[in-house]
Amino acid sequence: MSAAREGLLAVQAESRLLSPAYTLADLRPAILGVVYKALEEFVYKQNATQPLSKLPPELLAEVFSYLNDANRASVSLVSRTWNDILFTSPDIWRTVDVEQKKPGMVQKILSFSGSCIISLDVLIDGNNWREITSCLTESLYRCVSLSLSIGSGFPRDDKEAGKAVADAMSYPAPRLQRFRLFDHLGAFCRGYDDGDFHLFSDTAPQLNLVKLHTNIDAFRHSAGAFQHVKKVLFSPSDDLTPAHIRQMCELFVSAVEFSVEVDDASQEIRDADEGSISLPASVTQLAAVANNDISGAEALLRLFPNTNSIPWVCISLNQKAVTSQIDQAFERIGSGLHPYQAIRLETSSSKGEYNLHLYPDAINLDDMANLADGAAVRQRCIVDVHHSVSFAPLGIFEHVTKLYIGEFAVNVGDPIPPIPNVLHLTVFAVKPLFQQTDGHKGVFVLPSADSSEFGSQRQRPFLCPKLKTLCLATRTGTIWSADVQSVATRLAPEMICEFVDAYLEFEASKLESITIRGIDILQHDAESVARMLDLAVSFEIESRNLDWTCEFNRLLTWH
Numbered sequence: 001m002s003a004a005r006e007g008l009l010a011v012q013a014e015s016r017l018l019s020p021a022y023t024l025a026d027l028r029p030a031i032l033g034v035v036y037k038a039l040e041e042f043v044y045k046q047n048a049t050q051p052l053s054k055l056p057p058e059l060l061a062e063v064f065s066y067l068n069d070a071n072r073a074s075v076s077l078v079s080r081t082w083n084d085i086l087f088t089s090p091d092i093w094r095t096v097d098v099e100q101k102k103p104g105m106v107q108k109i110l111s112f113s114g115s116c117i118i119s120l121d122v123l124i125d126g127n128n129w130r131e132i133t134s135c136l137t138e139s140l141y142r143c144v145s146l147s148l149s150i151g152s153g154f155p156r157d158d159k160e161a162g163k164a165v166a167d168a169m170s171y172p173a174p175r176l177q178r179f180r181l182f183d184h185l186g187a188f189c190r191g192y193d194d195g196d197f198h199l200f201s202d203t204a205p206q207l208n209l210v211k212l213h214t215n216i217d218a219f220r221h222s223a224g225a226f227q228h229v230k231k232v233l234f235s236p237s238d239d240l241t242p243a244h245i246r247q248m249c250e251l252f253v254s255a256v257e258f259s260v261e262v263d264d265a266s267q268e269i270r271d272a273d274e275g276s277i278s279l280p281a282s283v284t285q286l287a288a289v290a291n292n293d294i295s296g297a298e299a300l301l302r303l304f305p306n307t308n309s310i311p312w313v314c315i316s317l318n319q320k321a322v323t324s325q326i327d328q329a330f331e332r333i334g335s336g337l338h339p340y341q342a343i344r345l346e347t348s349s350s351k352g353e354y355n356l357h358l359y360p361d362a363i364n365l366d367d368m369a370n371l372a373d374g375a376a377v378r379q380r381c382i383v384d385v386h387h388s389v390s391f392a393p394l395g396i397f398e399h400v401t402k403l404y405i406g407e408f409a410v411n412v413g414d415p416i417p418p419i420p421n422v423l424h425l426t427v428f429a430v431k432p433l434f435q436q437t438d439g440h441k442g443v444f445v446l447p448s449a450d451s452s453e454f455g456s457q458r459q460r461p462f463l464c465p466k467l468k469t470l471c472l473a474t475r476t477g478t479i480w481s482a483d484v485q486s487v488a489t490r491l492a493p494e495m496i497c498e499f500v501d502a503y504l505e506f507e508a509s510k511l512e513s514i515t516i517r518g519i520d521i522l523q524h525d526a527e528s529v530a531r532m533l534d535l536a537v538s539f540e541i542e543s544r545n546l547d548w549t550c551e552f553n554r555l556l557t558w559h
Contacts, residue, residue, distance in 0.1 A: 057081075061089035090114035096121070103128070106135050117175055119145035125153035129161050136168035140200075143173060147180040150187055162190030166218075172203035173225075179204075180211040186237035189218035199225040213237065213261075216247050226251045230282075235261035235289070242272045245303065253280050259287035259316075262300045269296065275305035287314040397422070403464075404428065422464045426471040427499075429489045429519055467506040470536070472496065474518035490520040493532035500535050513538035 064072060064086055072092070076083040086092060093113035096106075106128075110118070120143055124132050140146070148169075155161045166189045173179075181188065189197050200207075202224025209231040212219075216236060219226075226232075232252045236244050240262055252258070258279060262269070279286070286307065290297030297315045307313050397403065397419040404426045405416070419425075474489050500511070514536040521529075521541065533539045 057085050058089075061085050061092055064089070065092045065094065087112060090116045093118070095119045103131065106131055110135055110139055115142065117142050117144050119143065121147040123149045123151050124165060125151040126155050126161075127153070129154065129164060133164045133168040137171060140168070140171045140173050140176075142175060144175050144206075145178040146173075146176060147178075147182075149182040150185055152185070154185060154187055156185045156187045156190070159190055162187050165189075166197050169199055170197065170201055173200040173207070174203060175206060176200070176204050177206050178209045179207060181214050182211075183214035184237055186215040188214050198222055201225075204228070210252070216244050216251075219251060220247065223251050223253070226253075228254060230255060231257040233259045233261070233289070235263070239266040240300075241266050241268045242277060242303065245277050245300075249277060249280055254282050255280050256282050257285040257287075258283045259289060260300060261289040262296045263290065263293065269303070270299045272299075272303055274302045277303045279304050279310075284310060285312045285314075286310050287316055289316045402426075406430075416461060418463050420463070421466055423466055424469045424471075425462070425464060425467055425504075426473060429472060429474055429491065462504045464504060465507045467504065468508070468512045469515070470500065470504070470511055470513070471515040471517060472499075472519060473516075489518070490522050491516075492522045493528040496532050497528070497535065510534075511536040513540070515539075516541045518542070 060082075064075060064082075067075060072086055076086045090113045093109060094116055096109055096113070096118060118139065120136075120139070122132055122136070150165070165187075197218065199219055199222035202222065204225045205228060207225065207229055210226065210229050211233040213235040214237050216234065229252050232248070232255050234244075234248050240260070245260065248258075248260070286301070286304070288297035288300045294315060301307055301313065301315075397417050398421070400419055400422055402424045403419055403422045406428045407430045472491070496514075496516075500514075
């Protein structure tokens with residue numbers, strides 16, 4: 001109990017650190033705002049203990065690294081000292097988003113970064129392809145992350161431009177860990193003769209994650225660059241065929257997490273022989289991303305033999321999927337039918353639809369590949385619910401043992417379907433950006449369970465008799481972002497007590513543990529804090545956000 005109180009005091013101390021009393025009084029409000037947010041991110045990321053005005057230059061440089069390019073330029077105008085820190089600290093410029101920049105600005109920004117490692121997010125179009133290819137040629141060797149988008153304005157039929165981009169990508173990338181190519185035009189590598197192009201000169205020993213939306217045939221001689229890749233997402237720039245899948249399997253021989261977007265599956269996929277394509281033996285997680293057609297995803301999965309031996313097989317759907325297809329998928333999962341054991345949905349939160357992810361319980365285990373009894377794993381599921389699920393099939397959560405639910409998933413008068421076997425409940429608080437405008441809709445400010453608004457059928461929205469642990473958290477960002485929040489979500493002890501007492505119905509006298517992650521606990525009187533700490537046998541507070549599932553979930557998106 002004392003450790004929990006110390007943790008609470010630590011969170012409160014961090015909040016006091018951000019008081020305007022510690023900031024420089026002569027800063028213009030607009031500049032102060034961006035630095036203020038950056039300092040908050042720095043505090044939660046680095047556990048800083050010094051106010052802004054007393055930070056030494058090297059730590060102030062760390063704060064500035066959280067700003068975008070435009071805000072860095074504004075900060076440079078505050079004082080000569082800040083200007084010198086900005087332009088003599090290469091590490092500040094290690095993340096560069098060059099989607100929209102004036103001519104010559106990209107090269108100037110990269111010059112600020114010196115020779116330090118960098119992450120680049122690049123949009124190439126008809127106006128900047130010469131400048132961008134020159135920058136890539138000079139800086140590819142020090143990239144740890146490269147996101148390359150070929151825009152609609154790129155001269156698709158200009159072989160010189162296509163070859164220039166490919167030439168820039170032909171240099172070794174010894175530090176590169178993440179590579180994303182979004183080429184909806186299929187323009188990449190145009191102008192090369194057969195056999196000429198070798199991505200990264202077949203030298204990318206640290207490359208671990210690859211996302212390709214392009215003509216896969218452009219990489220037919222680039223297996224050397226992909227030989228160490230463990231995580232891959234592929235979508236063709238035209239209709240998906242069995243030939244595309246075979247090429248993927250030949251290129252990514254070490255893949256562990258293997259996902260294919262099958263939105264435009266050709267008839268060849270549907271007509272191909274079952275089990276006709278062999279996946280790399282290393283694959284333990286397989287997903288078909290079917291944006292609007294579940295039948296195409298099922299047809300794709302049938303191409304692979306022995307999917308039953310893969311620990312985790314998933315279909316991912318988005319808002320285009322119709323409710324009947326979603327219900328069909330859930331029915332198959334519930335009955336244990338193949339070809340998949342999990343489903344991930346990104347659907348509208350409007351009435352009649354719902355937004356949730358359903359995973360086997362094994363998704364959070366460190367060693368999925370060594371699971372001996374896959375059938376037993378499928379009997380236990382994890383569900384991640386973002387928005388209203390009041391219209392989901394009534395028995396959808398029947399076998400769920402871990403439930404990850406967004407604050408907006410529960411509506412007044414529309415409790416979620418019963419969760420009789422859930423042991424671990426995580427509630428994600430609304431993001432700080434929306435807390436002021438939409439926080440009144442969230443679960444932490446719903447009327448109490450005694451209110452008539454819940455109706456007479458159920459007194460509490462969460463019927464979870466076996467519940468043992470509760471976590472209140474905020475989410476992390478994506479793999480292409482800094483994984484930090486601009487500000488922290490804030491809850492009062494009374495709000496947490498109200499949630500546990502009024503909205504949860506469980507058999508035990510108190511919970512085994514409650515964990516608060518990435519949420520500021522507002523300062524209140526000692527009695528309120530003591531009541532909150534007494535809700536569970538164990539109480540923990542952590543400043544970092546919760547990465548609720550494995551990175552494979554983020555692999556299924558193009559960001």
